[in-house]
Amino acid sequence: MSTIIATDQPTAPEVLVLGVAKLATGKIQIQSAGYKLPVERFEKSLSRLGATGALDQVFKINGDDGKFFVFTGLGEVSDSYPHETLRSAAGAAARQLLGEKSATFSLPHKDSQGFAAICEGSLLGSYVFDEFRGSTKKDRKSPLGKIEVHSRFAKEKSSKAILKRAEIISKYTHLVRDLVNTPPSHLTPASFCEKLRPLSRKVGVQVEILNEVQLKRQGYGGIIGVGQGSANPPRLLHLSYRPRKSKHRLAYVGKGITFDTGGLALKPAQGMEAMKSDMSGAAAVCAAILAIAELNIPIQIDAWAPLAENMVSDTATRPSDVITIYGGKTVEVLNPDAEGRLILADALVKAAEVGNRNGKLDGIVDVATLTGAQVVALGTRTSAVMTNNEIFQNHFMGSVARSGEKFWPMPLPEDLRASLDSPVADIANIGERMGGMLVAGLFLKDFVDNELPWLHLDIAGPAYNEKLPHGYTSVGGTGVALRTLLTLAEDTVKR
Numbered sequence: 001m002s003t004i005i006a007t008d009q010p011t012a013p014e015v016l017v018l019g020v021a022k023l024a025t026g027k028i029q030i031q032s033a034g035y036k037l038p039v040e041r042f043e044k045s046l047s048r049l050g051a052t053g054a055l056d057q058v059f060k061i062n063g064d065d066g067k068f069f070v071f072t073g074l075g076e077v078s079d080s081y082p083h084e085t086l087r088s089a090a091g092a093a094a095r096q097l098l099g100e101k102s103a104t105f106s107l108p109h110k111d112s113q114g115f116a117a118i119c120e121g122s123l124l125g126s127y128v129f130d131e132f133r134g135s136t137k138k139d140r141k142s143p144l145g146k147i148e149v150h151s152r153f154a155k156e157k158s159s160k161a162i163l164k165r166a167e168i169i170s171k172y173t174h175l176v177r178d179l180v181n182t183p184p185s186h187l188t189p190a191s192f193c194e195k196l197r198p199l200s201r202k203v204g205v206q207v208e209i210l211n212e213v214q215l216k217r218q219g220y221g222g223i224i225g226v227g228q229g230s231a232n233p234p235r236l237l238h239l240s241y242r243p244r245k246s247k248h249r250l251a252y253v254g255k256g257i258t259f260d261t262g263g264l265a266l267k268p269a270q271g272m273e274a275m276k277s278d279m280s281g282a283a284a285v286c287a288a289i290l291a292i293a294e295l296n297i298p299i300q301i302d303a304w305a306p307l308a309e310n311m312v313s314d315t316a317t318r319p320s321d322v323i324t325i326y327g328g329k330t331v332e333v334l335n336p337d338a339e340g341r342l343i344l345a346d347a348l349v350k351a352a353e354v355g356n357r358n359g360k361l362d363g364i365v366d367v368a369t370l371t372g373a374q375v376v377a378l379g380t381r382t383s384a385v386m387t388n389n390e391i392f393q394n395h396f397m398g399s400v401a402r403s404g405e406k407f408w409p410m411p412l413p414e415d416l417r418a419s420l421d422s423p424v425a426d427i428a429n430i431g432e433r434m435g436g437m438l439v440a441g442l443f444l445k446d447f448v449d450n451e452l453p454w455l456h457l458d459i460a461g462p463a464y465n466e467k468l469p470h471g472y473t474s475v476g477g478t479g480v481a482l483r484t485l486l487t488l489a490e491d492t493v494k495r
C-alpha cells in the first residue's frame with residue numbers, strides 16, 4: 001500500500017497533482033490548495049491538449065528536469081467542491097501514477113473533510129491486483145509509492161487522525177477488492193475464513209467458524225441447502241468486536257456466495273464470470289469490523305458471513321425442495337438462483353439471537369449482491385437501501401452523506417408480499433418478477449423482528465466494476481459499502 005503524509009508547504013515536488021475546473025465561459029481554470037505556479041502557461045497548454053476540466057479527465061504535462069504535472073478534472077468550478085468530487089479527482093490522478101515513487105496532491109478544499117477526501121481518494125486510486133499474474137507480473141507497475149497531500153490542515157491536531165482513518169479505509173477497501181478479485185478456484189467458503197482469521201486476531205476481533213457438520217446439526221437449512229451441491233462445503237463465519245467501553249451494538253450480515261452458477265437454475269455462460277463477486281457483501285462486513293476495531297471505535301459489532309458455493313450437481317437443491325431456516329421457518333426453493341436470501345435468512349435470525357443476548361441491538365444491517373433487478377433499477381453505481389425502520393434509515397443516509405458512497409432508499413410495498421406465498425411451505429424463495437429487488441427485500445423482512453431496526457443494502461451493481469475504471473474505482477471489485485459501514489458505526493456511537 002502507498003504511504004501518505006500531509007504538508008502545508010510542499011517543496012519542489014517531482015510530481016505535482018493539481019485540479020482543473022470548467023468555467024461558465026467554457027474556459028478552464030487550474031485550481032490547487034494554494035500552490036504557486038505560473039498557471040496561464042499551463043492553462044493554454046491544457047486547452048490545446050483538449051482538457052475541458054471534466055471529472056475523470058487526467059492530463060500530464062512535462063516540467064523542467066524530469067518533473068511533471070498532473071491535472072485532474074474537477075467538473076464545474078466551485079468555491080467549495082463536494083468531498084466526493086475531490087475523492088474521485090484524487091483517485092483518477094492516482095490511477096495515472098502507477099510506477100511513480102512519489103507525488104504531491106494539491107487540490108482545492110475548504111474544510112478538513114475535504115482534506116480527508118483527498119487523502120482517501122489518492123490512496124483508494126492506488127490499487128493494483130497482480131496476484132494471479134505469472135509470466136507477465138514482472139512487466140506490471142506497482143501503485144504510487146508515497147503520497148504527499150498539500151493542505152492548510154496538515155499542521156492541525158486532527159491531521160494525524162484523518163491520515164490514519166484514510167489509511168485504514170484504503171487498507172480495508174483493498175482487502176474487499178482483493179477478496180472479490182480472487183478467482184473462485186482460490187476462494188472457497190473455507191479459504192475465505194482462513195484468510196480472515198489472522199487479520200482478525202491482529203486487531204483483537206474474535207473469530208468463530210461453523211463448518212458444514214456443525215451447520216447441519218444446528219439447523220442452518222439455508223446455508224446447507226445452498227452449499228450442498230458443491231465439493232467446497234459451506235461455512236458460517238462470525239467475527240465479533242467487544243471493546244471495553246461501549247454503549248452501542250450493531251450486527252452486520254454479508255452475503256458470501258463464493259461463486260453463483262445459479263445452481264439447477266443455471267445462469268447463461270455469458271457474464272457468469274462476474275459471479276465470483278457474489279461474496280462482496282461478506283467481504284464488506286468482515287473488512288468493516290476490522291476497520292472499526294483498528295480505529296478503536298467504542299461500539300460492539302458482530303459481523304456474520306454465511307459462505308457457500310452455489311453449484312450444479314446431483315446433490316444440489318431441486319426447484320420445489322423445502323428447507324428449514326435457522327429458527328424453524330420453512331422455505332420452498334422454487335428457484336435455486338435466488339440463493340442469497342436463503343443464506344442471509346439463516347444468518348439474520350442467528351445475528352438477532354446473539355445480538356440481543358445480554359443487551360440490545362441498535363440495529364442490524366445486511367449487505368448483499370442480491371438481485372439483477374437492483375442493477376436494472378439503479379444502475380451500476382448506486383446501491384439500494386430498504387428498511388423496516390425509517391428512523392434508522394435516515395440515520396444511515398446521514399452516514400452515506402459523510403462517506404460519499406451512493407445509496408438510494410427503496411420501498412418494501414406490502415402488496416408484493418403475497419407473491420411469496422407458497423402452497424407447501426411458510427414462504428417461497430421467489431415471487432413477482434416485477435420489482436424483484438423489493439420482493440427479495442420483503443423475503444428477508446420476514447426473518448427480522450419488526451421491533452429490530454433493520455437495513456437491507458442491495459449492492460449487486462456497484463460491488464463489481466465490469467466497465468472502465470473511474471475516479472478511485474478500479475476494474476473488478478470496488479469495495480463498496482465498506483466506508484459507509486465504518487461511518488455508520490462512528491455515527492451510532494455519537495447518537
Ligand code: BES
Nearest residue numbers: 335337338339369370371372373430460
Ligand atoms: N447473485 C445474483 C444477483 C446478481 C445479479 C448480482 C447480477 C450481481 C449482478 C442472485 O443470486 C440472483 O441470481 N438473483 C436472481 C433472483 C431471481 C431468480 C429471483 C436474479 O436477480 O435474477
Ligand code: ZN
Nearest residue numbers: 260337338339
Ligand atoms: Zn443466484
Ligand code: ZN
Nearest residue numbers: 257260278340
Ligand atoms: Zn447470488
